[in-house]
Amino acid sequence: MITMENVCKSYKVAKRNAGLKEACKSLFHRETEKIQALSNISFTIQDGEMVGYIGPNGAGKSSTIKILSGILTPDSGTCMINGRIPWKNRIQHVKEIGVVFGQRSQLWWDIPVIDSFELLKDIYSIPTPNYNRKLEELTELLQLQEILKTPTRQLSLGQRMRCEIAASLLHEPKLLFLDEPTIGLDAVSKLAVRDFIKKMNAEHGTTVILTTHDMQDIEALANRVILIGRGKVLLDGTLDDMRRTAQSGENTNASLDQLVADLYQNMNIL
């Protein structure tokens, strides 16, 4: 179970105007501005849920994921995941989570995928029988047979993403964070990834937290949506709840993307 209570996080951002003169000036006197990335974020997620975490760019999605996965320490507030504080018991905590960043790779660039997997086996100290069983399962579900022996740098984006997802599940985490897992993928790969995530959730009860800008991902996967904007939770409910909030009148047949755009605009969070 995940509980977050009143979590706040702020960053200091250096500001200066364009130009060489301004750049030199900032050497001596830096103007910094405090940016409140998260203010009083609270929510609870039960085991086995699939939650879509959405919001416009810069809303604080990544910051939340980073706090939940133990990379960042919040300024204030409490966060408990399966009875642990992520940033205090980092090593214990990360054994139980898997994280996929759609825009960054966790595989070794120049060596075959299977070698990366072997390394992860050692990093997570996965017992050999468990590893073999899981690898077999993942290979079959994600159709990796063909590509396991290829170096990561030679994979297409879709192939790589399938390997990334497999890599983050080798140690059988109870909790999976997906940060834009379908970014840049073609229709076939997208569907394959979605199907797989659904299956993982149904068969192993893996809790999934998903951030994305692709509303079809949310429609296909998440039974619950948390909408954040400017560091605040604005809505926490089902996709239908969100539709109702957005469609207070006007166009009822709007596409999901249109809907979200309206929602962002109405709430004035862009």
Place this chain on the structure above:
Amino acid sequence: MKLYCKYISAILKSTMEYKLSFFLMVIGRFLISFSEFIALSFLFSGFTQIKGYTYSDILLCFSVMQMSFAIAECIGRGFKVFSSMVKRGEFDRILLRPRSTILQLLGMRFDLGRIGPLATAIITLIIGVRKSQILWNTGRIITLFFMISGGTLLFLSLFMFGATFCFFSIEETELTNVLTYGAKEHGKYPIDVYGKGIMRFCTYIIPYTLIQYYPLLYLLGKTDNWLYALYPFSVVFFLLLCYGFWRLGLRNYKSCGA
């Protein structure tokens, strides 16, 4: 330790993907560091000694510093490229894995290309040892070993110290390069040739003399105080100090980008 070896084998595999570029790099680095040795021997074709140190004494000192620095760069490259790892979010990934951050950092960036300078160091060490009039007994051989390992630890500590700054500013600083590259340059000569001020700085602030000057005196038979041979051990305190600073920085980590 087992994991560290696995990391290195992964790097070996990656390197084999680019064989030609690897060989060129090793040869290039070898030539760079070897030219320093040539410069030193040219210098001594004009002088016979500097402040009472002969050519072979200096050569010994030079090779010890070269060796320490080469080994430290080989192991500690992770610290040196740390700021770019932070910028590209690679350090986030390290934090997501259930192993010590330092082990992963060093393992992921083990630098094979440093066998070039290492080769130079070994060659000069052999020449230095053969030319010196030192009576090699067990004590002296161990002292030499202490000097090299102490020096490696000292450079590693400094690399770690430099990397820690990235936690506070996300930018690398040239400050530690002054301390490491500078010391590698100046460490060719026993530190007392630079005078008292530098001596003090290199004893109490950055403990270079403990791995170079004092044990060297013992090695060259300029003193009978065998305690000098044990001085390199005190570098461990410096290492701990730097490690403390690293831990402090880690708590201040801010990550960056999306």
